[in-house]
Amino acid sequence: MSLRQRLAQLAGRLQEPQKVARFQRLCGVEAGKAAGRGAPNGVRNGLAPRGPALRRNSLTGEEGELAAVRNWPLYYLFSLGTELGNELFYIIFFPCWIWNLDALVGRRLVIIWVLVMYLGQCTKDVVRRPRPASPPVVKLEVFYNSEYSMPSTHAMSGTAIPIAMVLLTYGRWQYPLVCGLLLIPCWCSLVCLSRVYMGMHSILDIIAGFLYTILILAVFYPFVDLIDNFNQTYKYSPLIIVGLHLALGIFSFTLDTWSTSRGDTAEILGSGAGIACGSHVTHSMGLLLDPPLDTLPLARPPITVTLFGKAIMRILIGMVFVLIVRDIMKRITIPLACKVFNIPCDDIRKARQHMEVELPYRYVTYGMVGFSISCLVPYLFVFIGIS
Numbered sequence: 001m002s003l004r005q006r007l008a009q010l011a012g013r014l015q016e017p018q019k020v021a022r023f024q025r026l027c028g029v030e031a032g033k034a035a036g037r038g039a040p041n042g043v044r045n046g047l048a049p050r051g052p053a054l055r056r057n058s059l060t061g062e063e064g065e066l067a068a069v070r071n072w073p074l075y076y077l078f079s080l081g082t083e084l085g086n087e088l089f090y091i092i093f094f095p096c097w098i099w100n101l102d103a104l105v106g107r108r109l110v111i112i113w114v115l116v117m118y119l120g121q122c123t124k125d126v127v128r129r130p131r132p133a134s135p136p137v138v139k140l141e142v143f144y145n146s147e148y149s150m151p152s153t154h155a156m157s158g159t160a161i162p163i164a165m166v167l168l169t170y171g172r173w174q175y176p177l178v179c180g181l182l183l184i185p186c187w188c189s190l191v192c193l194s195r196v197y198m199g200m201h202s203i204l205d206i207i208a209g210f211l212y213t214i215l216i217l218a219v220f221y222p223f224v225d226l227i228d229n230f231n232q233t234y235k236y237s238p239l240i241i242v243g244l245h246l247a248l249g250i251f252s253f254t255l256d257t258w259s260t261s262r263g264d265t266a267e268i269l270g271s272g273a274g275i276a277c278g279s280h281v282t283h284s285m286g287l288l289l290d291p292p293l294d295t296l297p298l299a300r301p302p303i304t305v306t307l308f309g310k311a312i313m314r315i316l317i318g319m320v321f322v323l324i325v326r327d328i329m330k331r332i333t334i335p336l337a338c339k340v341f342n343i344p345c346d347d348i349r350k351a352r353q354h355m356e357v358e359l360p361y362r363y364v365t366y367g368m369v370g371f372s373i374s375c376l377v378p379y380l381f382v383f384i385g386i387s
Contacts, residue, residue, distance in 0.1 A: 016202070017132040017133045017134075017136055017137045017202070018136055019202065019203055020132045020136075020137045020196055020199060020201075020202055020203070021135075021136040021137050021138070023196050023197065024137070024138055024196075024197060024199065027071055027074045027078075027197055028069060028070035028071025028074060028075075029068070029069055029070075029071075029075070029138055029140070029197070030068045030070075030138065031068070031135065031138045074197070077190070077194075078190075078193065078194035078197040078198065079194070080190070080194075081158075081190035081191050081193065081194030081197075082141065082154065082191070082194040082195060082197075082198055084154075084157075084158060084187070084190070084191050084194075085153070085154035085157045085158055085191055086143075087267075090113075090271075091319075091322065091369070092315075092319070093161075094106055094109065094110055094113075094275070094373065095315070095318055095319070095322065095373050095377070096315065097109060098275075098373060098374060098378075099314045099315070099318055099373075099377065099378065099381070100311045100314055100315070102169070102172070102173070102298075103279075103290065103374075103378075104168075104228070104290045105165070105168045105169055105172070107228055107231075107275065107276075107279050107374070108164070108168055108224050108225075108228050109161065109164055109165065109168065110271070110272055110275050110276075110370075111224055111227055111228060111272070111276075112160055112161075112164045112217070112220075112221070112224060113157065113160065113161065113164075113268075113272075114268055114269065114271070114272035115216065115220055116156050116157065116160040116213055116216055116217075117153055117156065117157060117265075117268045118248065118265060118268055118269065119212075119216060120151055120152075120153040120156045120209065120212065120213075121153060121261050121264060121265045121268070122265070123150075123151055123212070124147060124148040124149070124150065124151065124153070124261060125148060125261060127148065127150050127151075128148050129148055129149045129150040129205070130148065130149060131145060131147075131148075131149045131200060131201075132149070132199060132200075132201070132202050134199060137199040138199050139198070139199040139200065140197070140198045140199055141198045141199070141200060144200060145200070146261075147261045147264075148261070149200075149201055149202065149205050150204065150205045150208050150209075151205060151208040151209035151212045152192070152195055152200075152201045152205040152206050152208070152209035153209065154191055154192075154194070154195050154200075154201070154209070155188075155191060155192045155195060155201070155205070155206045155209030155210055155213070156209040156210075156212060156213045156216075157191070158187060158188050158190070158191025158192055159188050159191075159192075159209070159210050159213040159214070160213045160216070160217060161187070162183050162184045162187040162188060163184055163213075163217060164217070164221075165180070165183070166180035166181070166183065166184060167221065171296070171297060172296055172297055172298060173297055173298050173299075173300070174297045174298065174299050174300065175300075188210070192206045192209075192210065228279075231276040231277075231279055231280055232279050232280055232283040233280075233283065237276070237277075237280050238276075238277045238280055238281075241273050241276045241277055241280075242273055242277065242367075245269040245270070245272060245273040245363075246269075246273075246363065248269055249265060249266045249269045249270075249359060249363060250359065262355065262358060262359070263352070263358045263359075263362045264362075266358065266359045266362035266363045266366075267362045267363075267366045268366075269363065270362055270363040270364065270365065270366035270367040270369075270370065271366045271367070271369060271370040272370065273363075273367050273370065274366065274367040274368060274369060274370020274371040274372075274373070274374070275370035275371070275373055275374045276370075276374075277367075277370075277371055277374075277375075278370060278371040278372070278373065278374030278375030278376070279374050279375075281375045282374060282375050282378055282379075285379070287375075287378050287379060287382060287387075310386050313386050314381055314386055317377075317380070317381075317384075317386075318373075318377040318380075318381075321372060321376070321377055321380065322369055322372050322373060322377065325368055325369060325372045325376075326365060326366075326368075326369050329364060329365040329368050329369075330361065330365050333360055333361040333364050333365055334348060334351065334352065334357060334361050337356060337357040337360045337361055338351050338357055340356075341354070341356035341357065343356060343357055
């Protein structure tokens with residue numbers, strides 16, 4: 001047997017849905033009995049018995065398959081792991097870095113995240129490998145079920161973020177390197193295994209996402225410093241940033257059928273563009289100035305009641321402001337896009353599936369969210385005296 005045939009055989013074994021189903025059974029998950037008819041894609045609608053509501057796709061109405069969960073600690077652990085790659089985590093994680101920890105590290109984490117996620121989403125729609133079949137796989141989550149499967153962008157994010165955190169902070173902050181080296185495999189393994197547990201990816205998807213991320217970081221990480229400095233200091237960088245991110249969202253790939261991939265890509269690009277433009281404005285205004293190089297490495301300040309209280313206030317006030325901005329922009333952009341492109345707006349769910357509505361809604365809304373995170377909210381903190 002040739003090497004090519006052996007690799008093809010190995011890939012086939014890793015892609016087998018039976019492997020995913022076996023892992024789920026080892027973790028205490030089995031398909032439950034469901035009454036009634038399933039959803040159009042074969043995923044039954046329902047809830048895990050005696051458990052919390054499963055993640056629901058707001059655009060299709062699908063919910064996870066009825067399942068019998070015997071090992072609840074693993075269920076909650078892997079539910080946490082899969083949330084480390086979802087919007088709720090990102091909208092808390094990146095602002096925490098920018099507002100409370102280190103704005104420079106936060107900005108550069110966003111640059112890496114946007115690059116990795118964008119390439120991952122585009123590659124999915126080029127490879128077009130379907131999700132593991134159900135049955136035999138039990139799908140506890142179907143929020144991203146309409147997307148293709150390879151590579152796993154959850155695995156890419158779960159690999160890129162901890163590695164980038166260590167690369168960006170070690171030498172800049174004083175902490176033992178062993179802590180960072182322990183963080184990377186723990187974070188990465190939790191996110192990657194959670195996607196197999198949830199029934200959304202095969203082992204091959206996870207391996208492909210991990211290796212693809214390592215390749216992206218090896219090629220592009222040396223340029224992150226240059227990109228961040230360009231975003232902050234070049235006079236016309238906001239125009240270039242907005243134009244480039246918008247062009248990537250429109251012309252990067254096409255879909256044979258609708259999926260959440262296109263909207264998620266526009267959301268990622270919009271967030272990245274907004275944070276980059278906001279960092280340009282804050283740099284011009286003298287807000288969130290980076291510490292001088294001669295003060296590195298930075299020492300962790302002593303945790304006091306005042307310091308902790310201000311951090312909590314920044315998170316609460318900042319998140320309320322960001323969520324208000326997101327809600328206002330959503331209420332404005334969707335009806336406006338429907339009116340401009342003459343698309344019926346009586347059913348918001350169907351209207352959002354049109355590219356003419358989905359792209360401007362996601363890009364503009366999350367562009368303003370990103371701009372608020374990196375510019376408007378820090379200015380608000382200065383104004384009220386909690387910066």
